Every structure is written in structure tokens, then in C-alpha cells.
Amino acid sequence: MTDQIQDWKELAAQLRVDSIRCTTAAGSGHPTSSMSAADLLSVLLAKYLKYDWDNPKHPNNDHLIFSKGHACPLLYSAYKAVGAITDQEFLTLRQLGSRLEGHPNPHTLPWVDVATGSLGQGLPIGVGVALDGKYVDKLPFRVWVLLGDSEMAEGSVWEAFDKASYYKLNNLIAIIDVNRLGQRGETDLGWNTDAYAARATAFGWHAIVLDGQSVEEVDAAYAEALTQTDKPTVLIAKTKKGAGVSFLADHDGWHGKALNADQAKDAIAELGGERHILINVAKPEELKPAAGITEQPLKLPVYEAGTKEATRKAYGDALVAIGASRADVVVLDGEVSNSTxxxxxxxAYPDRFFEMFIAEQQLVSAAAGFGVRKKKAFASTFAAFFTRAYDQVRMGAISNSTIKLVGSHAGVSIGEDGPSQMALEDLASFRAVFGSTVLYPSDANQTGHLVDLLADQPGISYMRTTREKTPIIYAPDEKFHIGGSKVVKQSDSDQVTVVGAGITLHEAIKAHATLAAEGINIRVIDLYSVKPVDKEGLIAAASATGNKVIVVEDHWPEGGLGDAVLDAFADLGDKSPVVVKLAVRIMPGSGKPFELLNAAGIDADHIVKAVKELL
Known part of the structure; x- marks a missing residue:
């Protein structure tokens, strides 16, 4: 045991030295935040982590998530210690083109599950990974999440504490590196480890307070964590920032500062010099995930022409059909599943449904966690409430996450509930996400096909559904594709193109009938794919109708359907058509849906008026 303890200490010293070496070579980074957690990682790597470094997608691998992503020099030092990267590559930290970015990123490193750096997100994602392990795949892997004490002020962390306890995630182990010092001084709790423990215990966790610089205590704490059967465990490890070097340890003012060459030389000497220890991490067992359902051929629901149905209801119906054909589909909701x-x-499938309650940050993060495990995760809530989790969505794009988000109750057409429930910025916000897909169905049959398409769509996807029942306008076998649109009304004498989606498409169809009775023909486009947008289809329609286009949307004028259409014409220069945007330009109140559409100037009457004015 004595030799083992000494080996752990030597490895911890190497991790500290290497954290200094790579950040000094880079001239930037976070060596002191890495050094505080070196003993915690040393024992974890040497004894407890089970991981096949040659097969990072092994389904039985443990998951190691650095929520304190700025401490990635420690993570990269660990990669070097296990032989995953060379010392030469290790010293390319933060250089242009290097895989070793300033925060860990799965785009470049196969051993990284998710990008971190925006604090407070690692543990909520870990909840999603652990949910999959315990309830879906039913595999014995563990999820280890290293957190900084500063991020314990984030509300998303406590959403994770709550849901992890609710689901009894004994396979989730959080490690708080309580090094006392944040970016500009002491954290709100400092070294008050008892306060952290009281909060964690109140949330239903098994809490262990320990000296994070004692490898013996770290070993004992990990062993104790593995004995838990119905609770997640949190290690509350008191450490010192810059531990191991006298002029750094617990000294303020070193956050995010690399040592210069002379300082690094002195620090490395105090730590006993460079080491190049290579360790063997235990590999996981060869176990198969739990058997899922017997997959059936896809049979989407059918809605008859001449009837009405809400696209939000069609979404739920489509999920059932897709759930029968795909065992890897999981669904999450934010306590509004009877509305979404x-x-x-x-x-239909209670074992693959996960209630996140009114915790939207955890909702999106858990979906990302399921995505790490290659599940097709659909997460739904009222569209307006995704704004609370926008940072999680943004980080999901950086993580290369694949998640499907569905927002119902969008726009003024929801009616009496009023503006607090009306998403009027959702299309803009999701269009702005890197690599995102944004869909907006207008009809129940169309919704089913689009949900099916989303199941295989990589990246961040968003579908906007409508509260009101809308007429069925498409046959059940109509084909759709991401990046497409549909011409729903046209003639050889069309004078204006009117573009709508969702509720406004039906207003445009009404306007078409009114205008046709007066001898004015318009072309009506269903722009169900808001991003990517059907550039060719829009240009062709505009060209055929005298380069006159009206876009009508149940959304603010900024960033939504109208701007998507304008983007399609952006390269046409002086050949670009005239585009009129009808959008919500006043703060709505409560009222009947038809009243609110009229008040906002986006109903059929206002479309008719806009067409006549344009002509």
C-alpha cells in the first residue's frame, strides 16, 4: 500500500509539472486551477477509472467530464500519462490547429464527451449520461464529473443535484475541487466545506468531505462512493489553488496566468522535476446494453383531409410511431407533456421517457448527455422557456451534440395566456445556433414526416409546433425534406409570392381565396424548413411573380421567417425582389387567437391588404 500511495503522489506531481509545462509553452492557460485537482485525478486514473483509450466509444467506458473546463491542462496531462497523446503534441496547447484547445472539445479529441468552459454545465450533462446508463442501456459504467467551486453558484448545477437525486443516480459521482479562489478572489463559500455538504445532503446526495490533497483520503472517498446503491455521491475536496508550489499555493492573482520560463523552472524544481510516468488504466468489462424493444417498421399516424389537428398533438403521435421503430429514441419534457x-x-414507452420538471437547463443538458450515449433524444417544453437554456443549446453546438428540441405554444396564436407564454424570438435564436436545423410544420401529416427526419438529423435541431388545431392540407404520403419548401397555391398568373409557415400559412391560404375572388392571384409558399432555407425554390417563386414577395410570420420581425427569406436573396444584388415583412410589431396581450393575429397585423385580412398595396 505504501508503494501505491507513493506512486499516486508521483503521478500527481507529474500532472502538476505538466500543467505548468504546457501552459508556459502556450503563454496562457490555467495551471493553478489544474494543480489543485491533481491528487483527485491521480487516484482516479490509477485505481478507479475504467476506460479503453484505444476505443473511446466503448459502451462500457466510464465517462470523465471536466465541468471546470479551464482546468484542461490537467486533463491533457492525464492524456499524456495514459499514452493517448505524445509529449510533443502535449506542448502544442492553445496553438492554432492543435487538438488541445483552451477548453476541451470533442470536435478535436475523441476522449472528450462534451465541450465545457461555460461553467455549470458538466454535471447536468453527466445526469443525462448517468440516466442512460442506469435506465436505458443498464450498464455499470460510472460518470465522474470534476467541478470547480466557483461554478457551484450556477443554478444549473442545483437543477442537476435535484434531478440526480430524484432518479437515484448512484452511478454519478461529482467531485468539487474546493480550492477557495475564483477568478477575482475568494468564492462565496470559500473553504466552508460543511456548507457544501449540508446543501448536497439536503438535495438527497451522499456527501463526503475530505482533504483533496491527501491521496489516502481521496482513495477512501472514491471507495465509499462506489458502495452507494440509491444516491449520487459528491466529494467535497478541500484543496489549494497552485498546490505543490510555495509561491503559487493559495495565492490570489494567479487565475488564468501562465508562469514565465524562470517561474516555471523554479516551480518544476520544487515539484521534484519532470517525470514521464505512463500508467495503465483498467479497461471496462465487455457487457452488452440491455435489450430494447423489437423494432417495428415505421408507421406514421394519418390525418384525414378536411379535418383539423394541432401540430403539437401530431408531434406526440409521431413520437409514439418513431419509438416503435427505433429503440434508441428517448423523450424528455419539462413538466408540460400534456400540452406538448x-x-x-x-x-407508450414509460421506460424511455424522462421528466425533467420545470428545469429547462437540465432538460437540454440531459438531452445532450443522452446524445453522448448515441441516443436520439427529443426534448420538449413551451418554446418560450427554451430561452432559459440558451447557453446549454449554444454549448451543445460547440460539443457537436445531437439533440432534438421541440417548442410548442409559439407566437400570439396561443391566445389568452398572454405574452409571457408566447415565443416570439425562438426562430431567431435557434437560427443563430451554429449548424442548427429549424423546422416549422403547418399540418399534422407534415409534422409526422418532419419528426421522422429529425430523428436522423445531426446537430442541434429545433421544431416549432402550434397550439391551435389547423386544417390538414397534405396527403399522408406527401414527401418533405430538410431544406425544402412547398408551393401550396399557384397559377400561371400569380402576381405576388406570399411565404408563411405554421399558423400564418393557413392565413395566407385564406388570403389566397379572398384575392382570387377579386381576380388577383398569388403564389403561396409553405416554408416549413426555416434553416436550411430553400433558396432555389424562393428565388424561382419570386422570379415567377414579378419579384414581389410578402413574408408573414407569428414572430418578431427580427431574425425569423422574414430574415430567412431575405438571406435566400442576399446574393442577388440589384436583382433581389421587393420583400415586405408582416410580423408581430406590438407587445401582445391576452385575447382570442384570431383577435391577436388581427391585432398583430398577420391575419388573412392584413395579407390581402399588403398584397394590394404592393401591387
């Missing part, structure tokens, strides 16, 4: 109609999936 995700509850239809819950009724």
Missing part, C-alpha cells in the same frame, strides 16, 4: 403531447410517448 410528449405524454403520448410516455404512455
Amino acid at each position: 403531447h410528449a405524454d403520448e410517448f410516455k404512455k
Whole structure:
């Protein structure tokens, strides 16, 4: 045991030395934040982590998530210690083109599950990974999440504490590196480890307070964590920032500062010099995930022409059909599943449905966690409430996450609930996400096909559904594709193109009938794919209608359907058509849906008026 303890200490010293070496070579980074957690990682690597470094996608691998992503010099030092990267590559930290970025990123490193750096997100994602392990794949891997004490002020962390306890995630182990010092001084709790423990215990966790610089205590704490059967465990490890070097340890003012060459030389000497230890990490067992359902051929629901159905209900119905054909589909909701109609999936497949309650940051993060495990995760809530989790969405794009987000109750057409429930910025916000897909169905049959397409769509996807029942306008076998649009009304004498989606498409169809009775023909486009947008289809329609286009949307004028259309014409220069945007330009209140559409100037009457004015 004595030799083992000494080996752990030597490895911890190497991790500290290497954290200094790579950041000094880079001239930037976070060596002191890495040094505080070196003993915690040393023992974890040498004894407890089970991981096949040659097969990072092994389904039985443990998951190691650095929520304190700025401490990635420690993570990269670990990669060097296990032989995953060379010392030469290790010293390319933060250089242009290097895989070793300033925060860990799965775009470049196969051993990284998710990008971190925006604090407070690692543990909520870990909840999603652990949910998959315990309830879906039913594999014995563990999820280890290293957190900084500063990020414990983030609300998303406590959403994770709550949901991890609710789901009894004994396979989730959080490690708080309580090094006392944040970016500009002491954290709100400093070294008050008892306060951290009291909070964690109140949330239903098994809490262990320890000296994070004692490898013996770290070993004992990990062993204790593995004995838990119905609770997640949190290690509350008191450490010192810059531990191991006298002029750094617990000294303020070193956050995010690399040592210069002379300082690094002195620090490395105090730590006993460079080491190049290579360790063997235990590999996981060869176990198969739990058997899922017997997959059936896809049979989407059918809605008859001449009837009405809400696209939000069609979403729920489609989930049930897709759930029968794909064992890897999981669904999450934010305590509104009887409105989003995700509850239809819950009724059919309760073992693959996960209630996140009113915790939207955890909702999106858990979906990302399931994505790490290659599940097709659909997460739904009212569209307006995704704004609370926008940073999680943004980081999901950086993580290369694949998640499907569905927002219902969008726009003024929801009616009496008023503006607090009306998403009027959702299309803009999701269009702005890197690599995102944004869909907006207008009809129940169309919704089913688009949900099916989303199941295989990589990256961040968003679908906007409508509260009101809308007429069925498409046959059940109509084909759709991401990046497409549909011409729903046209003639050889069309004078204006009117573009709508969702609720406004039906207003445009009404306007078409009114205008046709007066001898004015318009072309009506269903722009169901808001991003990517059907550039060729829009240009062709505009060209055929005298380069006159009206876009009508149940959304603010900034960033939504109208701007998507304008983007399609951006390269046409002086050949670009005239585009009129009808959008919500006043703060709405409560009222009947038809009243609010009229008040906002986006109903059929206002479309008719806009067409006549344009002509």
C-alpha cells in the first residue's frame, strides 16, 4: 500500500509539472486551477477509472467530464500519462490547429464527451449520461464529473443535484475541487466545506468531505462512493489553488496566468522535476446494453383531409410511431407533456421517457448527455422557456451534440395566456445556433414526416409546433425534406409570392381565396424548413411573380421567417425582389387567437391588404 500511495503522489506531481509545462509553452492557460485537482485525478486514473483509450466509444467506458473546463491542462496531462497523446503534441496547447484547445472539445479529441468552459454545465450533462446508463442501456459504467467551486453558484448545477437525486443516480459521482479562489478572489463559500455538504445532503446526495490533497483520503472517498446503491455521491475536496508550489499555493492573482520560463523552472524544481510516468488504466468489462424493444417498421399516424389537428398533438403521435421503430429514441419534457403531447410517448414507452420538471437547463443538458450515449433524444417544453437554456443549446453546438428540441405554444396564436407564454424570438435564436436545423410544420401529416427526419438529423435541431388545431392540407404520403419548401397555391398568373409557415400559412391560404375572388392571384409558399432555407425554390417563386414577395410570420420581425427569406436573396444584388415583412410589431396581450393575429397585423385580412398595396 505504501508503494501505491507513493506512486499516486508521483503521478500527481507529474500532472502538476505538466500543467505548468504546457501552459508556459502556450503563454496562457490555467495551471493553478489544474494543480489543485491533481491528487483527485491521480487516484482516479490509477485505481478507479475504467476506460479503453484505444476505443473511446466503448459502451462500457466510464465517462470523465471536466465541468471546470479551464482546468484542461490537467486533463491533457492525464492524456499524456495514459499514452493517448505524445509529449510533443502535449506542448502544442492553445496553438492554432492543435487538438488541445483552451477548453476541451470533442470536435478535436475523441476522449472528450462534451465541450465545457461555460461553467455549470458538466454535471447536468453527466445526469443525462448517468440516466442512460442506469435506465436505458443498464450498464455499470460510472460518470465522474470534476467541478470547480466557483461554478457551484450556477443554478444549473442545483437543477442537476435535484434531478440526480430524484432518479437515484448512484452511478454519478461529482467531485468539487474546493480550492477557495475564483477568478477575482475568494468564492462565496470559500473553504466552508460543511456548507457544501449540508446543501448536497439536503438535495438527497451522499456527501463526503475530505482533504483533496491527501491521496489516502481521496482513495477512501472514491471507495465509499462506489458502495452507494440509491444516491449520487459528491466529494467535497478541500484543496489549494497552485498546490505543490510555495509561491503559487493559495495565492490570489494567479487565475488564468501562465508562469514565465524562470517561474516555471523554479516551480518544476520544487515539484521534484519532470517525470514521464505512463500508467495503465483498467479497461471496462465487455457487457452488452440491455435489450430494447423489437423494432417495428415505421408507421406514421394519418390525418384525414378536411379535418383539423394541432401540430403539437401530431408531434406526440409521431413520437409514439418513431419509438416503435427505433429503440434508441428517448423523450424528455419539462413538466408540460400534456400540452406538448410528449405524454403520448410516455404512455407508450414509460421506460424511455424522462421528466425533467420545470428545469429547462437540465432538460437540454440531459438531452445532450443522452446524445453522448448515441441516443436520439427529443426534448420538449413551451418554446418560450427554451430561452432559459440558451447557453446549454449554444454549448451543445460547440460539443457537436445531437439533440432534438421541440417548442410548442409559439407566437400570439396561443391566445389568452398572454405574452409571457408566447415565443416570439425562438426562430431567431435557434437560427443563430451554429449548424442548427429549424423546422416549422403547418399540418399534422407534415409534422409526422418532419419528426421522422429529425430523428436522423445531426446537430442541434429545433421544431416549432402550434397550439391551435389547423386544417390538414397534405396527403399522408406527401414527401418533405430538410431544406425544402412547398408551393401550396399557384397559377400561371400569380402576381405576388406570399411565404408563411405554421399558423400564418393557413392565413395566407385564406388570403389566397379572398384575392382570387377579386381576380388577383398569388403564389403561396409553405416554408416549413426555416434553416436550411430553400433558396432555389424562393428565388424561382419570386422570379415567377414579378419579384414581389410578402413574408408573414407569428414572430418578431427580427431574425425569423422574414430574415430567412431575405438571406435566400442576399446574393442577388440589384436583382433581389421587393420583400415586405408582416410580423408581430406590438407587445401582445391576452385575447382570442384570431383577435391577436388581427391585432398583430398577420391575419388573412392584413395579407390581402399588403398584397394590394404592393401591387
